[in-house]
Structure formats: C-alpha cells, structure tokens
Amino acid sequence: MAEQSKKWVLMVTAQTPTNIAVIKYWGKRDENLILAINDSISVTLDPAHLCTTTTVAVSPDFDEDRMWLNGKEISLAGGRYQNCLREIRARASDVEDEKKGIKITKNDWQNLHVHVASYNNFPTAAGLASSAAGFACLVFSLAKLMNVQEDNGRLSAIARQGSGSACRSLFGGFVKWVMGKEEDGSDSIAVPLVDEKHWDELVIIIAVVSSRQKETSSTSGMRDTVETSSLIEHRAKEVVPKRIIKMEEAIQNHDFPTFAQLTCSDSNQFHAVCMDTTPPIFYMNDTSHRQKVLMGCQLFRIIGCVEKWNRSEGTPQVAYTFDAGPNAVLIARNRKAATLMLQRLLFHFPPNSDTDLNSYVIGDKSILKDAGIQDIKDVDALPPPPEIKDKIPAQKYKGEISYFICTRPGRGPVLLTDESQALLNPETGLPKAATQMDEELLASYEGDQEVLQATTMLSSNPDPTLNLSIQQGILRYKGKAWVGKHGMLRQQLVTTIHTSGLGGHSGVWATYQRLKAIFYWPDMMEQVKVVVQECDICQRCKDE
Amino acid sequence: MAEQSKKWVLMVTAQTPTNIAVIKYWGKRDENLILAINDSISVTLDPAHLCTTTTVAVSPDFDEDRMWLNGKEISLAGGRYQNCLREIRARASDVEDEKKGIKITKNDWQNLHVHVASYNNFPTAAGLASSAAGFACLVFSLAKLMNVQEDNGRLSAIARQGSGSACRSLFGGFVKWVMGKEEDGSDSIAVPLVDEKHWDELVIIIAVVSSRQKETSSTSGMRDTVETSSLIEHRAKEVVPKRIIKMEEAIQNHDFPTFAQLTCSDSNQFHAVCMDTTPPIFYMNDTSHRQKVLMGCQLFRIIGCVEKWNRSEGTPQVAYTFDAGPNAVLIARNRKAATLMLQRLLFHFPPNSDTDLNSYVIGDKSILKDAGIQDIKDVDALPPPPEIKDKIPAQKYKGEISYFICTRPGRGPVLLTDESQALLNPETGLPKAATQMDEELLASYEGDQEVLQATTMLSSNPDPTLNLSIQQGILRYKGKAWVGKHGMLRQQLVTTIHTSGLGGHSGVWATYQRLKAIFYWPDMMEQVKVVVQECDICQRCKDE
Structure with missing residues (x-):
C-alpha cells in the first residue's frame, strides 16, 4: 500500500440505467441472497433520461465505509449493502496508478474503506426502480474501482443481492434475469437478450x-x-x-x-x-x-x-x-x-x-x-x-x-471519465455538494432571525412535531436543508435548478418541485416565480 | 280448463331473499345452463331488509307472457327467462280452485300465459345480487302457481338457469351451490348448510x-x-x-x-x-x-x-x-x-x-x-x-x-298470503301500479304547459339528446315517468315514498333519491323538501 503519509484519493464514476420489467419479478425463494421464484424480463431505459450516477472513492484516510444518496448520508449497515461490499471486495485485484503513485494490492482492499455518492435523476422509491439503477451502479463502479475481472453477468449476481431487479440494470436493451437453481445463487444472473439497437423503434x-x-x-x-x-x-x-x-x-x-x-x-x-x-x-x-x-x-x-x-x-x-x-x-x-x-x-x-x-x-x-x-x-x-x-x-x-x-430502450452501465462529473471531491473524497454546500448554508444563516429562532427552540426544547432537526450546524425542516436569507444562496439555488436538470429551463412548478425536494425556506415559491419569470433565456425563447 | 267466457285470474305472491357469497362464484363451464367452474357458499340476507317480491298470475285472457320489473315492462325474450319458464312449465301439475271455479290441468300450462311483476327493495344491478333474488323469486312463485311438486333444491337448478347465484337464494342461512358434474346440470344445485338460526350472532x-x-x-x-x-x-x-x-x-x-x-x-x-x-x-x-x-x-x-x-x-x-x-x-x-x-x-x-x-x-x-x-x-x-x-x-x-x-342472516323464500301485497291487480292481472298510475299520470298532465310543450316537440321532431320519450301517452324523461302539475299526484308521490320503504320517514335526500329513480318532474327536490319538512310524524318524533 502507498505510504500513509502520502495523501491520495482514487475515484471511479459510473452511470447505470434503470429498467422496467415486462415479465414481472415478484416473490423470493431466498430472502438473504435475493433469489426469485421466477425468471423475469425487462427493458433497459435510456440513461439519458433516467439513470443513477455513482462515484466511489478509496483512500487510506477513510475511517469507515460511507455513502451519500441524493446528497444525504445514509447508513451502509444494512445487509444488502454489506453483501454487495463483501462480494466485491472478495473479487478485488491489484490496482496501480503510476501517475498518482498509488499501488493497492488484492489484499489491501479488505482494510481500505470506500466512500460512495449516488444521485438519481428521478424520484427515489416511487416505483421507478431507483434501487435497481442504484445497486447496479454501486456494484459496477466498485468493481471498476477494485479492478474486479468478472464480466457484467457475474457482477449482476452481486447487484442482485442489493436489489433483485438491479441485476437487470447491468445490460442495455432487453434483459432476462434467470432465476437459477443453485442454493448459493451463483446461477441467478442477468443475461442480455438483445441490445438496445435491436428494437429501436420502440x-x-x-x-x-x-x-x-x-x-x-x-x-x-x-x-x-x-x-x-x-x-x-x-x-x-x-x-x-x-x-x-x-x-x-x-x-x-x-x-x-x-x-x-x-x-x-x-x-x-x-x-x-x-x-x-x-x-x-x-x-x-x-x-x-x-x-x-x-x-x-x-x-x-x-x-x-x-x-x-x-x-x-x-x-x-x-x-x-x-x-x-x-x-x-x-x-x-x-x-x-x-x-x-x-x-x-x-x-x-x-x-x-x-x-x-x-x-x-x-x-x-x-x-x-x-x-x-x-x-x-x-x-x-x-x-x-x-x-x-x-x-x-x-x-x-x-x-x-x-x-x-x-x-426509449437504452444502453447498459458506462464509466464516466470526465472527472467534473464525479460526485465526490477528488481531494477530500467527500460529497462535492455536501462540503461546499454546508459552508454556503452556514453562511446564509448569518443574521437570519427565523433560523436563529428555530435553532434556539431546538436546543432548548426539541419538539418532534415541528419537523425540525439540526446536524453539524445545518438546520433541516422535514429533513430538507434550510437555506438562510443572507447572501444570494436562495437565488443561486433557484437559478441552478431552473437552468439545469432533465427539463432544462423548467417552469415555476417543476422548478419548485425539484428545489423543495432538497431545500426549504419560507416563501420559496415566491422566489421561484420571480427567478423563472425574469429568466433571460426563457424570455428570449418565448419571444421567438 | 275453465270456460273462456268466465274471466278469472289466479295469482301467487312470494318474497325471496338476496345472498352474498363468502366463497365466490366466478366462471362458468356451460354458458347456457349456467354451470359454475367451482362450488360457492353464500349467506342469505334477511328479506326484511333486502328482498325481491314477485307476483305471478295466470289467466286465459293473457295473450302472451309479460313481466314488469320495478314497475317497468321488460322483455321476457331472453334465453334466461325462457329457460326458467320452460323448465317450470314442464313440471307443472293440475291446479284447482273450487271457490273461484278454476281448474287447470297439467297440460293446460303449455298454452296459458303468465304475467309477472317483480319489485326489488334495493338498487338493481349495482352488485347487490338483485338478479339472484329476482330469478329465485320468479322460479319459486311460478312453481307455487303451477303446483310444481319439486323441493327447493330441485327448483334451485331451474333458478340457476336464470342467474347462477339465484340458486342460493332458495334457502335461508348458509347455502352451498354444488357445481355438479352432469352435463345437463341436474346435479348443479343449492344445498342448505345451516339455517339462519344456527349462527344468529352474526x-x-x-x-x-x-x-x-x-x-x-x-x-x-x-x-x-x-x-x-x-x-x-x-x-x-x-x-x-x-x-x-x-x-x-x-x-x-x-x-x-x-x-x-x-x-x-x-x-x-x-x-x-x-x-x-x-x-x-x-x-x-x-x-x-x-x-x-x-x-x-x-x-x-x-x-x-x-x-x-x-x-x-x-x-x-x-x-x-x-x-x-x-x-x-x-x-x-x-x-x-x-x-x-x-x-x-x-x-x-x-x-x-x-x-x-x-x-x-x-x-x-x-x-x-x-x-x-x-x-x-x-x-x-x-x-x-x-x-x-x-x-x-x-x-x-x-x-x-x-x-x-x-x-343479518335471514330465511329463504316465503309465500305472501295477504292479497294486498300482490303486485298485480287481481281482476286485470296487470301491474297495480301501472294501470292505476298510468291513469293518474295522464290526469296530471291536464293543462300542464311543460308537458304539452314536450309532447308537441316529440311528435314533431324527436331529438334523442333530449332524453324524452312517450309511450301510451305517458311522457318519460330518461325513462322515468314525467309527473304533471295537475292535481295532487306530485305531492301524493312524495308523501308515499317518504312514509314507506326501507327507511320509513326518510330524510329529504333519501326520499328524493327513491323518488327520482322512478319519476321525474322539474324542481322535484323543492317539493320533497316541503313535504318532508312538513311531515307531521317527523315533526312529532323530533319534538320527542
């Protein structure tokens, strides 16, 4: 292993599609290994429109395995995450990055911790198979990071242990999940039937x-x-x-x-x-x-x-x-x-x-x-x-x-080589959004009476029905980060959400929906209206 | 057969419960005979609250088999009615009424026509098994009229040919419809499991x-x-x-x-x-x-x-x-x-x-x-x-x-011996309501400008979107009898419906609902309000 003194972070970012079953998977014969009681067939959806992006990082400085989903840290203690991490680590190989002077041997992986940041560009757990894309992306990106030599079929058997339908997200086009017969689930894997070009009329x-x-x-x-x-x-x-x-x-x-x-x-x-x-x-x-x-x-x-x-x-x-x-x-x-x-x-x-x-x-x-x-x-x-x-x-x-x-039907997982698309900071290995955003959020609280009031109330007499919480100084309302009045953060966030994302220059309602999924402040809607109505590009498009 | 010159009408009135399946009947192995693909079990509902009342009459003066359901004449041409009529006629016996001087031999029944009037005290065809009670009552009352010697089990096989679940309405308590094996359906009959007193806690x-x-x-x-x-x-x-x-x-x-x-x-x-x-x-x-x-x-x-x-x-x-x-x-x-x-x-x-x-x-x-x-x-x-x-x-x-x-669970079919409960006129064999009501309706049209206008419009240029029709002088809106302004008929109808029926002295809304299921006139609701609010009995009950 590289010397402790020399700080480094090694990262991989991947994008994985979601899939929709056309012959459904419903019912397990093994709850732990996630073995289905029947075969299923799905169509992979174009990741341009629905996908999960995941960055995984390893560094000798990480004290524990950590994961952030859509910007919020979640526990990796669950059996499903542990199964995937264990199975991938067991298949890890030597990794060498001469430029960065990193050398990790097969055995080092057992002692190294990973950071994972994952982002769905669609609603989580609303029946759009976000766990499928999520676990597929976790397993795929970890496998690349750890130089696992197995093909996507073998990887699918690992992703399956995270979420059954995840195994089908390791391929594009139409995919069959063969239920398999073995007790250890080794033959319960995804098999590509035809690629996304085969029936591209759909x-x-x-x-x-x-x-x-x-x-x-x-x-x-x-x-x-x-x-x-x-x-x-x-x-x-x-x-x-x-x-x-x-x-x-x-x-x-x-x-x-x-x-x-x-x-x-x-x-x-x-x-x-x-x-x-x-x-x-x-x-x-x-x-x-x-x-x-x-x-x-x-x-x-x-x-x-x-x-x-x-x-x-x-x-x-x-x-x-x-x-x-x-x-x-x-x-x-x-x-x-x-x-x-x-x-x-x-x-x-x-x-x-x-x-x-x-x-x-x-x-x-x-x-x-x-x-x-x-x-x-x-x-x-x-x-x-x-x-x-x-x-x-x-x-x-x-x-x-x-x-x-x-x-439309789309392709399977891909590696994103453009480092700017990584969700983790290449220096700290912490979520890009989290670190920078935390600082900006804290700055926005300066002199904000509402924030002060809420913080005081919370520290003196926490009332769960208020739906308020505080973590590392960041105030949350119903789990959403409270953005303070100070500075331009509120306006910046509205503008960023408005001009990016699936729709691009979305209207007031959609911008508001996306914003309020992550952030909170009083009268958010009013500010969204103002920003969207004053958007230069939107104005020009309307004029044309 | 009695001489043609001597006019007579012989009538039977019966009441039959509805039933609710607790093991469902769904699927037939023979569409014509109505043979089920599985046994089913039902509980018979107390006819005091949900039942069909049917009067069947025979007279040498009847030119054809006719039926009125909830006051409206319906066709008996359907195979289901024909099957029931044929099967019952085939089992008819001699009938003699010395008082009335009526004598009908077994063979006469093939040439005599029947009139049937049937009334459900609950909504028809809304999933409350009205056809079950209806066909059971038709078969039961016809069997009594024609002196059929078979027991209710045998009769159930006939009612079954009207509507599958009807066979279970020939008994009280819990009833099993045995699907049977025979191709002719002779063993596809209802069997009483326990009577209504067995589990009267329910x-x-x-x-x-x-x-x-x-x-x-x-x-x-x-x-x-x-x-x-x-x-x-x-x-x-x-x-x-x-x-x-x-x-x-x-x-x-x-x-x-x-x-x-x-x-x-x-x-x-x-x-x-x-x-x-x-x-x-x-x-x-x-x-x-x-x-x-x-x-x-x-x-x-x-x-x-x-x-x-x-x-x-x-x-x-x-x-x-x-x-x-x-x-x-x-x-x-x-x-x-x-x-x-x-x-x-x-x-x-x-x-x-x-x-x-x-x-x-x-x-x-x-x-x-x-x-x-x-x-x-x-x-x-x-x-x-x-x-x-x-x-x-x-x-x-x-x-x-x-x-x-x-x-609650209730009893099976019974004969109603009180002639005043008959739905057919003992002299004419026509529906009591229909004959008398038709006259009253026609009388109510006198001088009613709205009726005149509608009738004129209909005869000159019938427009189906107006939902108006006219039969034997009776104007109908959406099939419901239009009640004219003349005389007291409107008020009489409101009073009758308000003071009778399931609820007894029902409120404005329920009275209106029941009334408008059969009748129509403009501003009906207003009149219902007045009558109900002025009802003496309701007032007294409130005062107490």
Missing part, C-alpha cells in the same frame, strides 16, 4: 403520478404474497415459464402484438397476486391519502384509454405496465404510435394552467414536436381521440399527472 | 357506494376471465375446493376467525382474477366517472380500516367481502363488533350535513342505538378509533357513502 412514455415513497415496500410486499397468496406459486411455476419463452420470441421477432399482450397481461397478473395477498396490496393506489387515491385511479383510466385505443386499431399500438408504484409505463410500437399516445395522454391529462409544458413533458421532447404540440394552447386544442364515441363525453383530468417522461 | 353491514348499474356485466366479465386469465383454472380446481371444506367447518363450528380469513381472502382473490383478465376488470372502482372512482376507492379504505382494527384486536372482529360491484359487505362476529364497526364507519364516512341519519343507516336500526348514536351530533362527536395512531391524522370522507344497511 418509444417509452412514463406517466409519473406521484414522487412520494410508496407505502408497502417491495420486500415486505412480496414476502406477504409468497406466504399468503394461493395463486403466486401457480403463477411462478406454470404461467411465467411459458410467458418467458413467448416473450423472448416476440422480442427476437419484433412481434409487437405478442409483446404488448404479454406485457399488459403480466402487469395485470402482478397486481392480481398483490391483491390476492393477506392483507391485500394495492400498488396502483393508496388507501391513506385522498389525493393519492385519485392519482392511483388515474392509472385505471390510462389502462382503459390504452385498451380502448388498441381495440379500435385492431392491433396493439401501445403496451402498458405498472411496477410496484403508481406510475404508468407505456411502450409504443413506434414513433407514430408514441405521438398518437402522447396526444391522447395530454388530451385526458392536461397540465394545470400554471404548469409550463416544457416541464410537463420531459426527456425526448421530439415526440412532443412530432405530435404538433408547441405550447399549452396546442394541448387545449387537442380533439378527443376518435375511438371515444360521441355519446360518452370525453373526460379530462387536469393536473392529476405530475409529468410525462419520453424515453 | 350482523351484516352493507356500505352502499352507488346505486348505478355496474359497467361490466357479470356474464361477460366471467366469460372474459375464463377465456383469458391464467390463474382462474388454478383457483377453481385447486384453491376453492380446499376453501369450501374449511368454510363449511368454520360455519358448523361458529369459528369466526377462520370464517373471516376465508371470506376476506376469497373476496380478494375474486378481484385478483378479475384483474388477471384481458382487458382487466376492476369492480371495486370505475374507470369512466370521477365520482365513481372516488367512491370505489373508498372501499380500499374500508378494507384498510377493517384490516387495521382486526389486527389491533388480535382476532378478527369483522370480515369484508365485495361482489361484482363497489358495495362493501361487512360481516361482524356479533352485535358488539357490529356496533364498534358502525362507529368506525360513521367516523370515517359521516353523512353529508343535509342527510338525515335516519335515512343514512337503514335496516336494523337497533345497531345504531347500541352504538349510542341518536342524531348527527353523535356522529360528529365520535372519537377516532383507538387503533389509529396519533401520528397519522384520522381521515374523514364525508358524503362518499350513499347509505348503510344493517341486516
């Missing part, structure tokens, strides 16, 4: 209904199903094996009708076995929040809309699938079908009047252009889909979908 | 969410399930047979925990196989109407509420089951549990402020008294159920349930 539209965390975790949900459903075993042993064979054929042959029929049926069956669980699991809605119930029910409407259109066309144009959360994933047979689908979706689910269309349809916006929609007036002018009979008045559900993401 | 509360007709008929729904679900066969062949054995034991032994577990699981599994259908069937909500979606979603909340309470008590207090419609049926282990359940239901689902409690909880009102609830103030004062943790604010969903019916 277009995927995701209707994001809610970014709240889902109520029932997949883990406890599938345990309950396996223990109590009298249908799940039949599904796993009799139904899925036949569907897997048919699905592989459909994918190979670009047979969209079969693909769509299997995808929709399997999504419905997944929710059926959830309902056959005691107590029953309803992922497509939420029993405790009125708003969520309404939102969940939108999805029944989306199913209805797709089924009606497919029937009227005589052959499926779009397949739908719902994971363990209320978001709808729609797979269109080609750009034309995607365009027509998006028109239908925007007709039934127009945005709220204060929402900018630019932040309502994000990702591959060319679909929006193809649909002939440039602004909100075009949405208002959309005619009812022809398959809706005149007798039934066409229903509109304004503002009940958060936003749509247009994407 | 109390049943029905939350009526909507009285609208359900979207997917059971017939087409179960056909789709049998054709497309890959789980239904496993359910029918492997799961249900075991559940039937356990359920019979649980009923015999008054074993409520097992009863509740099986009832809830089987209801959830029924909805699971519906969801596993292509296209998926969601009975618990409705994809086309915002209000219905909200209402359907209430039921997920009811499930949540019951599951939470049962868990907190350590042993089930209440079982829930949902038929092919969005109404919840809750079976409480005893009066105490029913009382506590009703308190919970009223806490979460209080009535709208303009609703009279007397019309919000109907049927066996003694449960309401036990719950210590006398008026709306007591509902407002209900504390949150103790199993709701303080952290989660208790949710209230005002006005999202139409009403609750408190009932």
Whole structure:
C-alpha cells in the first residue's frame, strides 16, 4: 500500500440505467441472497433520461465505509449493502496508478474503506426502480474501482443481492434475469437478450403520478404474497415459464402484438397476486391519502384509454405496465404510435394552467414536436381521440399527472471519465455538494432571525412535531436543508435548478418541485416565480 | 280448463331473499345452463331488509307472457327467462280452485300465459345480487302457481338457469351451490348448510357506494376471465375446493376467525382474477366517472380500516367481502363488533350535513342505538378509533357513502298470503301500479304547459339528446315517468315514498333519491323538501 503519509484519493464514476420489467419479478425463494421464484424480463431505459450516477472513492484516510444518496448520508449497515461490499471486495485485484503513485494490492482492499455518492435523476422509491439503477451502479463502479475481472453477468449476481431487479440494470436493451437453481445463487444472473439497437423503434412514455415513497415496500410486499397468496406459486411455476419463452420470441421477432399482450397481461397478473395477498396490496393506489387515491385511479383510466385505443386499431399500438408504484409505463410500437399516445395522454391529462409544458413533458421532447404540440394552447386544442364515441363525453383530468417522461430502450452501465462529473471531491473524497454546500448554508444563516429562532427552540426544547432537526450546524425542516436569507444562496439555488436538470429551463412548478425536494425556506415559491419569470433565456425563447 | 267466457285470474305472491357469497362464484363451464367452474357458499340476507317480491298470475285472457320489473315492462325474450319458464312449465301439475271455479290441468300450462311483476327493495344491478333474488323469486312463485311438486333444491337448478347465484337464494342461512358434474346440470344445485338460526350472532353491514348499474356485466366479465386469465383454472380446481371444506367447518363450528380469513381472502382473490383478465376488470372502482372512482376507492379504505382494527384486536372482529360491484359487505362476529364497526364507519364516512341519519343507516336500526348514536351530533362527536395512531391524522370522507344497511342472516323464500301485497291487480292481472298510475299520470298532465310543450316537440321532431320519450301517452324523461302539475299526484308521490320503504320517514335526500329513480318532474327536490319538512310524524318524533 502507498505510504500513509502520502495523501491520495482514487475515484471511479459510473452511470447505470434503470429498467422496467415486462415479465414481472415478484416473490423470493431466498430472502438473504435475493433469489426469485421466477425468471423475469425487462427493458433497459435510456440513461439519458433516467439513470443513477455513482462515484466511489478509496483512500487510506477513510475511517469507515460511507455513502451519500441524493446528497444525504445514509447508513451502509444494512445487509444488502454489506453483501454487495463483501462480494466485491472478495473479487478485488491489484490496482496501480503510476501517475498518482498509488499501488493497492488484492489484499489491501479488505482494510481500505470506500466512500460512495449516488444521485438519481428521478424520484427515489416511487416505483421507478431507483434501487435497481442504484445497486447496479454501486456494484459496477466498485468493481471498476477494485479492478474486479468478472464480466457484467457475474457482477449482476452481486447487484442482485442489493436489489433483485438491479441485476437487470447491468445490460442495455432487453434483459432476462434467470432465476437459477443453485442454493448459493451463483446461477441467478442477468443475461442480455438483445441490445438496445435491436428494437429501436420502440418509444417509452412514463406517466409519473406521484414522487412520494410508496407505502408497502417491495420486500415486505412480496414476502406477504409468497406466504399468503394461493395463486403466486401457480403463477411462478406454470404461467411465467411459458410467458418467458413467448416473450423472448416476440422480442427476437419484433412481434409487437405478442409483446404488448404479454406485457399488459403480466402487469395485470402482478397486481392480481398483490391483491390476492393477506392483507391485500394495492400498488396502483393508496388507501391513506385522498389525493393519492385519485392519482392511483388515474392509472385505471390510462389502462382503459390504452385498451380502448388498441381495440379500435385492431392491433396493439401501445403496451402498458405498472411496477410496484403508481406510475404508468407505456411502450409504443413506434414513433407514430408514441405521438398518437402522447396526444391522447395530454388530451385526458392536461397540465394545470400554471404548469409550463416544457416541464410537463420531459426527456425526448421530439415526440412532443412530432405530435404538433408547441405550447399549452396546442394541448387545449387537442380533439378527443376518435375511438371515444360521441355519446360518452370525453373526460379530462387536469393536473392529476405530475409529468410525462419520453424515453426509449437504452444502453447498459458506462464509466464516466470526465472527472467534473464525479460526485465526490477528488481531494477530500467527500460529497462535492455536501462540503461546499454546508459552508454556503452556514453562511446564509448569518443574521437570519427565523433560523436563529428555530435553532434556539431546538436546543432548548426539541419538539418532534415541528419537523425540525439540526446536524453539524445545518438546520433541516422535514429533513430538507434550510437555506438562510443572507447572501444570494436562495437565488443561486433557484437559478441552478431552473437552468439545469432533465427539463432544462423548467417552469415555476417543476422548478419548485425539484428545489423543495432538497431545500426549504419560507416563501420559496415566491422566489421561484420571480427567478423563472425574469429568466433571460426563457424570455428570449418565448419571444421567438 | 275453465270456460273462456268466465274471466278469472289466479295469482301467487312470494318474497325471496338476496345472498352474498363468502366463497365466490366466478366462471362458468356451460354458458347456457349456467354451470359454475367451482362450488360457492353464500349467506342469505334477511328479506326484511333486502328482498325481491314477485307476483305471478295466470289467466286465459293473457295473450302472451309479460313481466314488469320495478314497475317497468321488460322483455321476457331472453334465453334466461325462457329457460326458467320452460323448465317450470314442464313440471307443472293440475291446479284447482273450487271457490273461484278454476281448474287447470297439467297440460293446460303449455298454452296459458303468465304475467309477472317483480319489485326489488334495493338498487338493481349495482352488485347487490338483485338478479339472484329476482330469478329465485320468479322460479319459486311460478312453481307455487303451477303446483310444481319439486323441493327447493330441485327448483334451485331451474333458478340457476336464470342467474347462477339465484340458486342460493332458495334457502335461508348458509347455502352451498354444488357445481355438479352432469352435463345437463341436474346435479348443479343449492344445498342448505345451516339455517339462519344456527349462527344468529352474526350482523351484516352493507356500505352502499352507488346505486348505478355496474359497467361490466357479470356474464361477460366471467366469460372474459375464463377465456383469458391464467390463474382462474388454478383457483377453481385447486384453491376453492380446499376453501369450501374449511368454510363449511368454520360455519358448523361458529369459528369466526377462520370464517373471516376465508371470506376476506376469497373476496380478494375474486378481484385478483378479475384483474388477471384481458382487458382487466376492476369492480371495486370505475374507470369512466370521477365520482365513481372516488367512491370505489373508498372501499380500499374500508378494507384498510377493517384490516387495521382486526389486527389491533388480535382476532378478527369483522370480515369484508365485495361482489361484482363497489358495495362493501361487512360481516361482524356479533352485535358488539357490529356496533364498534358502525362507529368506525360513521367516523370515517359521516353523512353529508343535509342527510338525515335516519335515512343514512337503514335496516336494523337497533345497531345504531347500541352504538349510542341518536342524531348527527353523535356522529360528529365520535372519537377516532383507538387503533389509529396519533401520528397519522384520522381521515374523514364525508358524503362518499350513499347509505348503510344493517341486516343479518335471514330465511329463504316465503309465500305472501295477504292479497294486498300482490303486485298485480287481481281482476286485470296487470301491474297495480301501472294501470292505476298510468291513469293518474295522464290526469296530471291536464293543462300542464311543460308537458304539452314536450309532447308537441316529440311528435314533431324527436331529438334523442333530449332524453324524452312517450309511450301510451305517458311522457318519460330518461325513462322515468314525467309527473304533471295537475292535481295532487306530485305531492301524493312524495308523501308515499317518504312514509314507506326501507327507511320509513326518510330524510329529504333519501326520499328524493327513491323518488327520482322512478319519476321525474322539474324542481322535484323543492317539493320533497316541503313535504318532508312538513311531515307531521317527523315533526312529532323530533319534538320527542
């Protein structure tokens, strides 16, 4: 090992896609190793629109393994993280960086600690498979850092121990997770079926209904199903094996009708076995929040809309699938079908009047252009889909979908060589955001009476119902960092969020949503309005 | 046969209960004979609260078989009615009424026509098994009229050909429909398990969410399930047979925990196989109407509420089951549990402020008294159920349930010997209401400018979007009889509906709902308000 005296940090940054199962994984035969009771097949989503970025770093100065998820430190004590770390360390090889004068031997890895920073560019744990992309990226980046010689198939068996569906995020295109037979799970791995170019006509539209965390975790949900459903075993042993064979054929042959029929049926069956669980699991809605119930029910409407259109066309144009959360994933047979689908979706689910269309349809916006929609007036002018009979008045559900993401099948994990994309500071090995941001946050508190008041209250008589906490001087409201009044930090943050991210120059609402997911200050919305309305680029675009 | 010259009408009136399956029937092996793919078990509901009353009449003057359902003539041409009529006629015996001088031989029945009038005291086709009570009552009353010598078990095989679940309405208490093996369905009959006194502790509360007709008929729904679900066969062949054995034991032994577990699981599994259908069937909500979606979603909340309470008590207090419609049926282990359940239901689902409690909880009102609830103030004062943790604010969903019916297991079909209860006129054999009412309606049109205008418009240029029609001089709006201004008919109808029916002296809202299901006139609501507010009996009850 390099001498202790010589400080160094070695880092790797990788990006990993998320995936959506078209034949679902639901139920484990081994809870610890995460071995499934049936094979599953997924499509990898283009990481340009949905992905996890992870930077892993090693340094002799690190005292313990640490991880930050979306800027917030989380515990690595859980068995799933420990399993992944242990398995990767066991496969580590010698690493040498002559330029930096670093030399790590195979055995050194057992004693070296790592820092991990991970960022999802989409809502965490809202049924968009963030844990899939997350664990895949953790395992992939650690494997590169530690010079693990195994291929992505072998790595998938490690990622699987973090989150079952993570194994499928180690490849692009269509991927099968083979359940395997071995007790140690060594043959329970992901296998690429076809790459992302094989069926590149497909277009995927995701209707994001809610970014709240889902109520029932997949883990406890599938345990309950396996223990109590009298249908799940039949599904796993009799139904899925036949569907897997048919699905592989459909994918190979670009047979969209079969693909769509299997995808929709399997999504419905997944929710059926959830309902056959005691107590029953309803992922497509939420029993405790009125708003969520309404939102969940939108999805029944989306199913209805797709089924009606497919029937009227005589052959499926779009397949739908719902994971363990209320978001709808729609797979269109080609750009034309995607365009027509998006028109239908925007007709039934127009945005709220204060929402900018630019932040309502994000990702591959060319679909929006193809649909002939440039602004909100075009949405208002959309005619009812022809398959809706005149007798039934066409229903509109304004503002009940958060936003749509247009994407496509995408590639597997990649290394990011541009060091500026790293999430950890190359000198300290600490999250870039965390260190710099902490300083800026502390500076913003200067002379802020509200912050002073909250801090005093907290130290004298902490009341959990206030939802306030303080860590290393940083005040948090509901876990979100409180930004003080002093200086320009508030305005800087609004501007940064507004001009970057998925949408690019998003509207007031989307900017506010993204900002308030991380930060808090009183009257945040007002400031967002001002910044967005005064944005020079937005003004110019509108003028054009 | 009696001489043609001598006019006579021979009538029989019967009352038949409805039933709720606790092990569900879903899927047919023979569509025409209505043979199920699995056994089912139901509990018969007390006909005092939910039943069908049917009068059947025969007369040599009748030119054809005719039927009126809830006052409106319907066609008997359907195969289901024809099957029942044919099978009953084939079993008819000689009938003699010396007093009236009537003599009908076995063979005469083939040439005599019948009139049938039937009335449900609950919403038709809203998932409350109205067709079960209806066909059971048709077959039972026809069998009595035609002096059929077979027992109710044999009759159940005929009622089954009208509507599968109808066979179970020929007995009280708990009833099993044995699917049978014979191709001709002769062994597919209902068998009484225990009578209504065996487990008379049970109390049943029905939350009526909507009285609208359900979207997917059971017939087409179960056909789709049998054709497309890959789980239904496993359910029918492997799961249900075991559940039937356990359920019979649980009923015999008054074993409520097992009863509740099986009832809830089987209801959830029924909805699971519906969801596993292509296209998926969601009975618990409705994809086309915002209000219905909200209402359907209430039921997920009811499930949540019951599951939470049962868990907190350590042993089930209440079982829930949902038929092919969005109404919840809750079976409480005893009066105490029913009382506590009703308190919970009223806490979460209080009535709208303009609703009279007397019309919000109907049927066996003694449960309401036990719950210590006398008026709306007591509902407002209900504390949150103790199993709701303080952290989660208790949710209230005002006005999202139409009403609750408190009932219990009840007896099978009975003959009504009181001739005044007959629905057909003993002289004409025509519906009492129809003949007399038609005359009264026509009289009410005298000088009514609105009626004149509508009638003129209809005869000159019929426009279907106006929803107006005219038959034998009776004007109809959306199929409902238009009541004219002339005379006192409007007020008489309001008074009649207000002072009779399930609730007895119902409030404004319930009276209006019942009235407008059958009649129409402009500003009906205003008149209902006046009559109800001026009702002498209601005033006196309030004063006390």
